[in-house]
Amino acid sequence: MDNLASLLVKSARSGGDRVAVRQDDITLTYAQLDDASARFATLLRSRGVHPGDRVALVMPNVSCFPVAYYGILRCGGVVVPMNPLLKSREVAFALRDSGSRIAVTSPHSTHEVATATAEVGIDCLVTDTATFDTLVQDSEPMRQVAGRAADDTAVILYTSGTTGTPKGAELTHRNLVTNAATTAGTLLHVGPADVLFGGLPLFHAFGQTCALNTAVAAGATLTLMPRFDPAEALEIMRRDGATIFLGVPTMYSALLNNRGPDGHALPRLRLAVSGGASLPVEVLHTFEREFAVTVLEGYGLSETSPVAAFNPPDRPRKAGSIGVPIRGVELRLMADDGTPVGPGEVGEIAIRGENVMRRYWNRPDDTAEAVRDGWFHSGDLARVDDDGYYFIVDRKKDLIIRGGYNVYPREIEEVLYEHPAVAEAAVVGVPHEVHGEEIAAVVTVRDGSQVTADEMRDHVRARVAAYKYPRIVTFTDALPKGATGKILKREIVVEWKAP
Template identity: 70%
Template sequence: MTNLATLLVNSATVHGAHIAVRHDDTALTYEQLDEASARLAGVLRDRGVGPGDAVTMTMPNVPLFPVVYYGILRAGGVVVPMNPLLKAREAAFVLRDSGARMVLAHPMCAEEVAKAAAETGAARLVTDSDAFDALLLAAQPMAGVVERADDDTALILYTSGTTGTPKGAELTHLNLLTNTATTAQTLLLLGPEDVLFGGLPLFHAFGQTCAMNASVAAGATLTLLPRFDAGRALDVMRRDRVTVFLGVPTMYSALLQARRSDGHDASRLRLAVSGGAALPVEVLHSFERTFGATVLEGYGLSETSPVAAFNHPDRPRKAGSIGTPVRAVEMKLVADDGTTVEPGAVGEIAIRGENVMKGYFNNPDASTHALRDGWFHTGDLARVDEDGFYFIVDRKKDLIIRGGYNVYPREIEEVLYGHPAIAEAAVVGVLDAVHGEEVAAVVVLRTGEEATSEEIRDYVRERVAAYKYPRVVALTTELPKGPTGKILKREITVPSSSVRS
């Protein structure tokens, strides 16, 4: 049967008494999670939700998330996860664009969701309440799982809208089932004895496939942290004996800083996975030395379910590389005219395989632009070496052109992370009357460390070509981040008082 919800049904049959999901003192076994999702499916069925109907859900990383997620799928519905921090205007766009019949909201999001639902006419259920618990208990559990076709949409993931209006990537049941299996079986090598750290937002593709769905597929345990805090994360890792950590680069930097005074015992940790953005090589090596676990970088996008490339655990790896394509996936680098670039040259990553979305929901123009000749064009620039390992250079739109020369922020950020006083760094382009664009660096210093803008500028100048080093250097206490912890360059403002030379 093709339905992503069969992951839960199968694991409940085999691992019924095993803990599936945990959050502090709350834990659900696979049997309990399976029954709760069946009851939720019954509630949706009784309210007219049927195969192909979109249902939005908005909630943090709590045990009820997988209950609702698999319940919608079980009923044959299409899951439309929303960031719980969205305001009413943003939520209304998702509800309207997806055509959602219902929205299920955690109490923390209820007020904004209520406004959005009233504007769009969607029905609303507030979860984590006595009334909702009573509703589940009174519901007749749905027997079995509604069968869907391989190409039926299981999930619509809305992009962050960095290039304009958010677009909903349509992922099929087959997209997600195969990408989940690849992740669990060949990349994370998961078993029931594993405990995965669930600090990545579950409404995001990385958290859904690589943490929640992969954990459920393997009959493992997912321990949740609703809001990432490095000190709290270390406590959870110690308490629940986490074996697999999944995070974005800023989480790794934060854990290294918190670990200095924590004395954390991570003896059970065997594997760490980084994605979402480039992980500085120095941070990777520092984490491995400190925590004694192998760090594997991977690469993917919402549109690719998300995993497309990975440093495979059973093959040689290369620090700083996103690895090689995962099974049943092809990658190539193309020029602006669509031709394949020469080896060693920079090109845009294009992807083809069982993980690629069917298109952007209700947006044929965007689908046609992104999906050309069977290949999904990512907008990410990379090089590939003689061994087939890909190295991200930068986002196509982040490229800085200074006086006619291409400057890739990723390269400069790698140099900055080598400075002993720097905890986080971002490089962006700023308008310049002479050169068109100037290279600017915005950095956060490590706790207790000191460095001036001039010192940082000179540090980079000694290590890169003259046209590359940042003439603009700004010190700040915090960089803007998105819900996954990814640095949001579009929200960075460079103070006019920053050093220039």
């Protein structure tokens, strides 16, 4: 079966009694997860969801997420995952753009999602573990998984660029099945006895593929954590016997700064994986020493399902490197004119293979710009050594990565410009010891207007997710510009001191 949901069906048949998902004292075996998702699929079908229809999924890392995720896929729907921290205006945009037929959320996000669905004119399903049985009480399990072609879209992940509104990357069943199979089989060597730590957001490509789908493909256990807290994360990993930790660099730093009564001892932990941003080499070495575990770095994007390169466990690990292309994937470094760069030179990473998205949803021009001659152009600059290991040098785009979350300056600038006192605004990232980067807004004020930094922060914070608003707001008489009038962000200098 080509449907991504077949991963769950297969694991349920081969080991239905094994624990699939754990969230504190809640456990779902593979048989229970399979049955719950089958009942949810029937419920969705009764609400008018048919193969190819989009269904928004707005939930934190709770046990109902995988139930809804595989239920949507099982009935042939397309999952549109969203960050539960988004505000109603952000949710409404994705609902409209994707043409979602219905939205599924948890009580945590009911207000924002319900506001958005009412505005768009679609239904909102609210459920959690306590209310799930009541919700599906009249639903018989849908035993047959809806037939989908390998190249049909399974998931639409919204990702922004620096030049416009968020774009939906269409990931196919083949994209996600092969990426999960490669991650489980050749990168992490995951088996039924493994317990993966699920602290990465499941609405994000990293957590969705490398934690959820990889665990299900291998018949392993995924232990969930709705909101990352380092002390609680250590306790969960000790309690549940985690064997694999997956995290972004800020998680590694946070764990190092928290010690339990037994120090950093995690007896069953055998492997740690880092992605989302570059892990400082010093943090990598310190983590390996303190936790007595090997840390392997990888690289990918939402558009590549996400894994494209990885430090393979059966080859020497190179600290600071994103590794080599994974099975079924090619990497190439290209100059601005599209020609390959020579040895030792810096070029833009281009990716080709079974992991590259189908297209951007309803964005043919953006798709044509990003995917040329079958190669996806990442916007990231790198060099490659004689052994074929790639090293990220810089980002071609203005993307800011704060605490592992992507923040796109253009989106924040649009919100800043909505304030009547703002004449011009630019958003840039500045280095931060804890978050990797902090968001800074540099603003010029209209003549005759007055506004404080706190007022600007509050204006943005009310309109975007909490991790996106600029903690740093400075004012200037004029922003640097080029001959054409374009703001030159590279010339903006933000002077600040961490509190």
